[in-house]
Amino acid sequence: MTTYVYDFHQGNKDLRDLLGGKGANLAEMTNMGLPVPPGFTITTVACREYLAHGRVPAALRDEVDEHLRALEQAMGRRLGDPDDPLLVSVRSGAKFSMPGMMDTVLNIGLSDASVSGLARQSGSPRFAWDSYRRLLAMFGRTVLEVPDELFDDALETVKKARGANSDLELDETDLCGLAGTFRTIVRDRTGRDFPQDPREQLDLAIRAVFDSWNGERARLYRRQERIPADLGTAVNVVAMVFGNLGMDSGTGVAFTRDPGNGDQGVYGDYLQNAQGEDVVAGIRNTLPLTALASVDRPAYDQLLSVMATLERHYRDLCDIEFTIERNKLWMLQTRVGKRTAAAAFRIAVQLVDEGLITMDEALARVTGAQLAQLMFPRFAADGRARQIARGMNASPGAAVGKAVFDSRRAVQLAAAGVPVILVRRETNPDDLDGMIAAQGILTSRGGKTSHAAVVARGMGRTCVCGAEEIDVDTHRRQAAVPGGLVVHEGDVLSIDGSSGVVYLGEVPVVPSPVVEYFEGKLRVDGSDPLVDAVHRIMTHADAAARLGVRANADTAQDAERARRFGAVGIGLCRTEHMFLGERRKLVERLILANGDEEADAALAALLPLQRDDFVEILAAMDGLPVTIRLLDPPLHEFLPDLTDLSVRVGVAAATGEAGVDGEVVLLEAVRRLHEENPMLGLRGVRLGLLIPGLVALQVRAIAEAAVIRRRRGGDPRPEIMVPLVGAVQELEVVREQAERVLAEVAAESGIDVPALIGTMIEVPRAALTAGQIAGAAQFFSFGTNDLTQMSWGFSRDDVESSFFSRYLELGIFGVSPFESLDRDGVGRLVRLAAEEGRAARPELKLGVCGEHGGDPDSVHFFHRIGLDYVSCSPFRLPVARLEAGRAAV
Ligand code: ADP
Ligand code: MG
Ligand code: MG
Numbered sequence: 001m002t003t004y005v006y007d008f009h010q011g012n013k014d015l016r017d018l019l020g021g022k023g024a025n026l027a028e029m030t031n032m033g034l035p036v037p038p039g040f041t042i043t044t045v046a047c048r049e050y051l052a053h054g055r056v057p058a059a060l061r062d063e064v065d066e067h068l069r070a071l072e073q074a075m076g077r078r079l080g081d082p083d084d085p086l087l088v089s090v091r092s093g094a095k096f097s098m099p100g101m102m103d104t105v106l107n108i109g110l111s112d113a114s115v116s117g118l119a120r121q122s123g124s125p126r127f128a129w130d131s132y133r134r135l136l137a138m139f140g141r142t143v144l145e146v147p148d149e150l151f152d153d154a155l156e157t158v159k160k161a162r163g164a165n166s167d168l169e170l171d172e173t174d175l176c177g178l179a180g181t182f183r184t185i186v187r188d189r190t191g192r193d194f195p196q197d198p199r200e201q202l203d204l205a206i207r208a209v210f211d212s213w214n215g216e217r218a219r220l221y222r223r224q225e226r227i228p229a230d231l232g233t234a235v236n237v238v239a240m241v242f243g244n245l246g247m248d249s250g251t252g253v254a255f256t257r258d259p260g261n262g263d264q265g266v267y268g269d270y271l272q273n274a275q276g277e278d279v280v281a282g283i284r285n286t287l288p289l290t291a292l293a294s295v296d297r298p299a300y301d302q303l304l305s306v307m308a309t310l311e312r313h314y315r316d317l318c319d320i321e322f323t324i325e326r327n328k329l330w331m332l333q334t335r336v337g338k339r340t341a342a343a344a345f346r347i348a349v350q351l352v353d354e355g356l357i358t359m360d361e362a363l364a365r366v367t368g369a370q371l372a373q374l375m376f377p378r379f380a381a382d383g384r385a386r387q388i389a390r391g392m393n394a395s396p397g398a399a400v401g402k403a404v405f406d407s408r409r410a411v412q413l414a415a416a417g418v419p420v421i422l423v424r425r426e427t428n429p430d431d432l433d434g435m436i437a438a439q440g441i442l443t444s445r446g447g448k449t450s451h452a453a454v455v456a457r458g459m460g461r462t463c464v465c466g467a468e469e470i471d472v473d474t475h476r477r478q479a480a481v482p483g484g485l486v487v488h489e490g491d492v493l494s495i496d497g498s499s500g501v502v503y504l505g506e507v508p509v510v511p512s513p514v515v516e517y518f519e520g521k522l523r524v525d526g527s528d529p530l531v532d533a534v535h536r537i538m539t540h541a542d543a544a545a546r547l548g549v550r551a552n553a554d555t556a557q558d559a560e561r562a563r564r565f566g567a568v569g570i571g572l573c574r575t576e577h578m579f580l581g582e583r584r585k586l587v588e589r590l591i592l593a594n595g596d597e598e599a600d601a602a603l604a605a606l607l608p609l610q611r612d613d614f615v616e617i618l619a620a621m622d623g624l625p626v627t628i629r630l631l632d633p634p635l636h637e638f639l640p641d642l643t644d645l646s647v648r649v650g651v652a653a654a655t656g657e658a659g660v661d662g663e664v665v666l667l668e669a670v671r672r673l674h675e676e677n678p679m680l681g682l683r684g685v686r687l688g689l690l691i692p693g694l695v696a697l698q699v700r701a702i703a704e705a706a707v708i709r710r711r712r713g714g715d716p717r718p719e720i721m722v723p724l725v726g727a728v729q730e731l732e733v734v735r736e737q738a739e740r741v742l743a744e745v746a747a748e749s750g751i752d753v754p755a756l757i758g759t760m761i762e763v764p765r766a767a768l769t770a771g772q773i774a775g776a777a778q779f780f781s782f783g784t785n786d787l788t789q790m791s792w793g794f795s796r797d798d799v800e801s802s803f804f805s806r807y808l809e810l811g812i813f814g815v816s817p818f819e820s821l822d823r824d825g826v827g828r829l830v831r832l833a834a835e836e837g838r839a840a841r842p843e844l845k846l847g848v849c850g851e852h853g854g855d856p857d858s859v860h861f862f863h864r865i866g867l868d869y870v871s872c873s874p875f876r877l878p879v880a881r882l883e884a885g886r887a888a889v
Helices: 016-031 044-053 058-075 114-122 125-142 148-162 172-190 198-212 216-225 289-295 297-314 341-353 359-364 368-375 407-415 429-437 451-459 513-518 529-544 556-564 581-591 596-620 642-655 660-673 685-690 694-711 728-749 764-768 770-774 784-792 796-802 804-810 823-840 856-864 874-888
Strands: 005-007 039-042 088-094 104-108 233-239 250-257 264-272 318-325 328-336 386-390 392-395 398-404 420-424 440-443 462-465 471-473 478-481 485-488 492-496 501-504 548-552 570-574 625-629 717-722 756-761 779-782 845-848 869-872
Touching: 005 016, 005 058, 016 039, 016 044, 016 088, 016 233, 016 328, 039 058, 044 198, 044 233, 058 198, 058 233, 088 198, 104 125, 104 198, 114 125, 125 148, 125 172, 125 198, 148 172, 198 233, 250 289, 250 297, 250 341, 264 289, 289 297, 297 318, 297 328, 341 359, 341 368, 341 529, 359 529, 359 874, 368 513, 368 529, 368 856, 368 874, 392 451, 398 407, 398 440, 407 420, 407 429, 420 429, 420 492, 429 451, 429 796, 440 451, 440 492, 451 462, 451 796, 451 804, 462 492, 513 529, 529 874, 548 556, 548 874, 556 596, 556 874, 570 869, 581 596, 581 660, 596 625, 596 694, 596 717, 642 660, 685 694, 685 728, 694 717, 694 728, 717 728, 717 779, 728 756, 728 770, 756 764, 756 770, 764 770, 764 784, 764 823, 770 779, 770 823, 779 823, 784 796, 784 823, 796 804, 823 845, 823 856, 856 869, 856 874, 869 874
Parallel strands: 398 420, 420 440, 440 462, 548 570, 548 869, 570 625, 625 717, 717 756, 756 779, 779 845, 845 869
Antiparallel strands: 005 039, 039 233, 088 104, 088 233, 250 264, 250 318, 318 328, 386 501, 392 462, 398 492, 471 478, 478 485, 492 501
16 A cells, blocks of 8 residues: 655655655654654655545544644644644655745634734734734735735735834734735635634645646746756645744844855855744845844754754765754754755865765866856956846856847958947847857846857857846847846856846956866965865776766967866867968868879978978877877868859959959869768768879878877877778778788888777768778777768758757757767667777777767767777867766766
């Protein structure tokens, strides 16, 4: 038989699935001997059954009866007793904390009859009426769905009539009158009286908490936070303790350390003569927790000792909710507390130093996403700029620019060198140009899966979305913001994509100290505790990691930076840019060459240029592997645009201009080589097979560069990577050419530079025939960008700005497969290829060079399937290193 109700003595902190976080931790504290009011928890199973069948399971009623009787006995009071009533709270509490999303009702059990009993028993009629009016309003709002404002307005009216600034100044008569008004409001709005039967109150409140799981706010929050929709909430029924019994009573919230920056020492707020949500609702100014020491020293000391006990027990930062009733401390909630990224790092090493956790645990408690947050430039704290709104922190960073309200203006101004912030109600695919041109994007509608958010994250643009207080008027090129302000086109805005805050005016941007540390510009000497913490955790991550982290770097400069950021080599050195710019003419000559002689001349001119590039890169990565990818891009990128050229030739022919002949030849070639679908056309290994001498040129440049490095005493370790292979035969041809050139260079120079020859696995067919391909490859590097693109049939250049936000909304995927590897599909190809490749060639080296190499979840996957390394952009390196370490502990 299912048990639907657990007494606090029966639960523990590991039963969060069943009892919810709040219930599990109330039970844990009870069993630790901490002062928790007695109570019981109705399980999430009961909630799920209720939600599935629309009625409370029959057995639940009996179990609640039984536990209620036990509670009454423990308290020596009966629910509804007119002379001395027991009061309880009915509190929601799901597995994952959903702050403020669901309902809680306090003071259940009061009625017209028992309010006088409570007054007599407590000796404070004011307190009794205060509790009753609170019950009426809370119950009215959450259970009977009476609009909140009606109660608020009535309270304000009484306060005004009495000339009272705060609810503390209202006396017994005022509060009694208010209770009467509240009852009338309930009757008028619902057509029935507030239920006087306490058991009916309890049952209705329990049902309301169950129902609040599917409230609109809760559903939205779950979608944002990716909390499963079918967990349900538990319900906690807790004997009331009273913080509103006078100035020797009160209620507070506290953290065992500062959750903002990780500083040691307790931190919190306290409010005297108050109940429950008063502290967070901001109805009166709270005292800092430390002030409690002078208000009630014994209670303060006890609280501190409880907090220390909790930290030792949970071995982590805890947050708590407590109440003091006539100098007696009661614990009402605790949980391992949320914290900022900086606090996460600092607290993790503090706990190590305090002997509470190991370095492995410290590593497990921070995330790559948190580290990434610490690496964005930040706004300097500066009082001058005015905060005007707050939205969702959709894509991190700090951006400053002039407000513009349409994409055309954004592009115009940006082209003139003016930084802009694109302000829109929401964005759509037509805004793409503007988003690219802008420093940052601000929208007034839409959540973290809105078009603006998805595209901004994809491009690494700062974005704040859903800032609902901003009223955007595109036609008049302005936006109204709270406080009667209007932002016009050209006004400077500063937006903080990490916090969601929007400022009017320019806020100075400062680089992150964590990046300065990685750059080697900041020493680890204890002057910045955050830098210290990051250093210690990174050191441990590197020691723990099995997966190496290389960088994608195309220039010596990038390579140097990558090395400072801890790269153990280059996993992808693209050679495309080495053919662009001024060198493009040479490539054009090569492609259009009329016979071997012309081609050879073009190649001879390119060789030294390429060689010099490689010398520099190999120098920057001396002693570490450098994987150089042979030329990859579609051919048309090297040739003039077909339309432009046609027009030019046409005009020249019409006007009889001289010198047309060359252009006509060129146009023919461009026509011949024009492709409808260049991404699936003549690129990658296909280029090398089609243009004689191209592979040989690149391999020679690499080999000669290595020889030069050797002669200078260096330790060059080039690896030659062939892109876009789909069949082993393609690779075999290229490999033969490459080996021939390597042997030639060795013979000419007398220096033998071994270079591995391998291939990218980025075409699905390559993954499916990996066993064959491994016969000709010494390494595989998974090009997961193209592999994703070709597996899904998604054009990466197009889909992120068109339909991805819709896909995310519909839940077709939770995150873009270009951002985080799709394990079920693309991941399966990678795993298969890794297994079959290794089976064919046990010493095969396996790496990843797509964007996924810097994505935390993907890094864990690559670790698990046994790859040797990931490669990512230099800026993502620390994140990948940290996650590689975390994957291993
Ligand atoms: P939330 O999940 O929104 O924090 P809670 O269930 O924790 O809601 O209730 C909010 C506040 O109500 C608590 O912080 C506490 O101050 C007060 N409260 C809840 N139950 C009791 C109780 N039994 N006695 C006194 N105060 C209570
Ligand atoms: Mg709470
Ligand atoms: Mg590719």
